[in-house]
Amino acid sequence: MKKTKHWCYILVLFAIVTIAGCASAKQVKAPSQNISSSQVLQSLRLTNRYFMDKWPDTGKPIYTNRWRPSNIWTRAVYYEGLMALYQIDPDQSYYNYAVDWGNKHKWGMRNGVETRNADDQACGQTYLDLYEIDPQPQRIKDIKDNIDFIIQSGKVDDWTWIDAIQMGMPVFAKLGVMNNDKTYFEYMYKMYHHSKVIEGGGLYNKADKLWWRDKDFVPPYQEPNGQDCYWSRGNGWVVAALVRVLDLIPQDEAHRAEYLQDYKDLMEALLPIQRADGFWNVSLHDANHFGGRETSGTALFVYGMAWGINKGILDEKTYRPVVEKAWIAMSNEAIHPSGFLGFMQGTGKEPKDGQPVSFSSMPDFEDYGLGCFLLGGTEVYKMLNK
Template sequence: MKIFNTYTTTLLIAFFLSACSSTKKVVEQKQELTAVDVLQSLQLTNRYFMNKWTDTGKPIYTNRWRPSNIWTRAVYYEGLMALYQIDKNNEYYNYAVDWGNKHDWGMRNGLETRNADDQACGQTYLDLYEIEAKPERIQKIKANIDYIIKSGKVDDWTWIDAIQMAMPIYAKLGVMTKDQTYFDCMYKMYHHSKTQEGGGLYNKADKLWWRDKDFVPPYKEPNGEDCYWSRGNGWVVAALVRVLSLIPENEAHRAEYMSDYKAMMEALVPIQRPDGFWNVSLHDPTNFGGRETSGTALFVYGMAWGINNGFLDAKIYRPVVEKAWKAMVTEAVHPSGFLGYLQGTGKEPKDGQPVSFSSQPDFEDYGLGCFLLGGTEVYKMLSR
C-alpha cells in the first residue's frame, strides 16, 4: 500500500509540475509582445487625447493660459506624426494640419524668438510640408531659423531640453534645402551646450547630461551622486535619433552624434529599474524614486530605433526595450487611454511630484508624444 501511495503521489506531483509548466508557457505566450498589441496601445492613448482636445487651437490652462503651439503640444504632434507613419489614419493628418492652421503656422513670440520651446512646433510644420508642400507651412519656421543663423549667436540652448526642441529643425531644413549652413549652425549650438555651457553639460565619464548649469558639480543628489534627470536625458536621446534619421551619411559631425548616442544608450542599460521603468533621478533612486513614463518612453524610442537601424545589438537592447514597454503598458496606461506615472513639467526630480498611476500632470500632451514616439519604434521592431 505504501508503494502504491508513493507511486501515486509521485504521479500526482509530476502531473502538477507538468500542468504548472504548461500554464506558465501559456502565460508567457500571452505576455509576448506583438506589433498588433503595440499599435492598439498607441491608438487607445492617442484616441483619449484627441477626444479630450477636439479644438486644436484651444489655449492650455494650468496656472495661466498658454497658446497650444508651445513645446508641450509640439512634442505630442511629433509623436502623432510618428504614429501616422505606421497607421495611415487621415484623422491624424487632418488633426495636425488643423493645429498648424489654427496657429497660422507660426511660433509663440513671433519670427524673432530665440526660445527653442517656441520653435519646437516647427518640427511638425516641416513634416506636414513634406507631405503637402504648401508654402505657408515652411515660411515662418524657416524665416525664424534663418534669423537665428544670421545673428551668429550660438548659445541659445542653455538647457538640454532645448536640444530636442530645436535641433531636428536645423537638420530637416538642411536636408530640404541642401544647404550646409543649417548643419553647421546646428553643430555649433550643440557643441556649445555639450562642451561650453556651464563648463559643458555632457559628462563623458558617466555618458549622461546635466540638465543645465545649475546641476553641474559641485551640485549633488542626496546620495552624493551627480544629478542626471531622466526626461532631460531623454530629450537629448530623442534629438540625436531625429537628427541621425535625417542627416546624410557624410555629414561632417555625424560620427560625433552617433558616438554620443551610443554612449548614452550604453549608460542607460545598467540603471534600468527592475520593473522596467527608469527613475526620474538616474543615479539616485532615493530622490523621488519610482516609475516615470516620459523618460522611460524616450529611452525606449532611442533603443528601439537603434535596433531597427542596425546601430545597437538587439541581443543586448531588445530585452531592455521589451521590459520597459511592457512595464509602461501594464502599469501606466489606463483603460481609458490616460497615461499614469507621468512627471509634470520642471527640470529636476522634485518637480511635478507626486508621480503616481492616477496623478494628473500639469500638461499631459508631451508625455503622450514621448509614448507615441517610443511605441512607433517598438512596433517597427516587432514588425521586422
C-alpha cells in the same frame, strides 16, 4: 540512525516543495514577454484617441497656472508623436488634426519669427513634416525665417538647457536636408557643441555618458546620495534629438560620427540603471530621490533603443530585452482603460518637480508625455515587424 534518516527525508521534501512553490509564484508574477505589433498599435491608438477626443479644438489655449497658446513645446512634442504614428497607421484623422493645429496658429510660433527660444521652435518639426506631405509655402515660411534669423545673428549659446536640444536641433537638420544647404548643419553643430562642452563648463559628462540638465546641476551640485543629478526626461530629450537628427542628416555629414557616438554612449549608460520593473527612475543615479515608475523618460529611452535596433546600430541581443521589458511595464502599469497615461512626471527640470508621480496623478500638461509614448511605441512596432 533511522530517526536521523527520517528527518533528512522530511527536510529534503520540504526544500523541494518550497523551491517549487517559489518558482510557481515567480511564474505567476512575471509579466508575459510575448508582445505583438498589433498589441502595440492598439495601445497607441487607445492613448492617442483619448487625447484627440479630449482636445477636439486644436487651437484651444492650455490653462495650468496661466493661459498658454497650444503651439508651445508641450503640444509640439505630442504632434511629433502623432506624425510618427501616422507613418505606421496612416489614419486621415491624424493628418487632419495636425493640419488643423497648424492652421489655427497660422503656422507661426508663440513669440514670432525673431524668437530665440527653442521651446517656440519645436512646433516647426511638425510644420516641416506637413509641408513635405503637401508643400504649401505658408506651412514653413515662419519657421524657416526664424531659423535663418538665428543663423544670421551669429549667436550660438541659446540652448542653455538640454531640453532645448530636442526642441530646436531637428528643425535645423530638416531644413538642411530640404534645402540641400550645409549651413543649417554647421550652425546646428555649433549650438550643440556649445551646450555639450561650453555651457556651464559643459552639460555632458563623458565619464558617466550622461547629461546634466543645465548649469545649475553641474558639480558641485549633488543628489542626496552624493551622486550627480541626471534627470531622466532631460536625458530623454537628448536621446530624441540625436535620433531625430541622425534619421535626417546625410551619411557623410561632417559631424555625424560625433552625434552617433554620443547616442551610442548614452544608450550604453542607460542599460545598467533600468529598474527591475522595466521603468527608469526620474533621478537616474539616485533611485531614492523621488524614486518610482516614470513614463516620459522611459518612453524616450525606449524610442532611442528601439530605433537603434531597427537601424542596425545597437546590438539586438543586448537591447531588445531591455526595450521589451520597458514596453511591457508601460503597457501593463501606466495605461488606464480610458487611454490616460499614468506615472507621468509634470513639467520641470529635476526629480522633485511635478511630484508626486503615481498611476492616478495628473501632470500639469498631458500632451508631451503622450508624444514621448507615441514616439517610443512606433519604433517598438517597427522592431516587432522587422
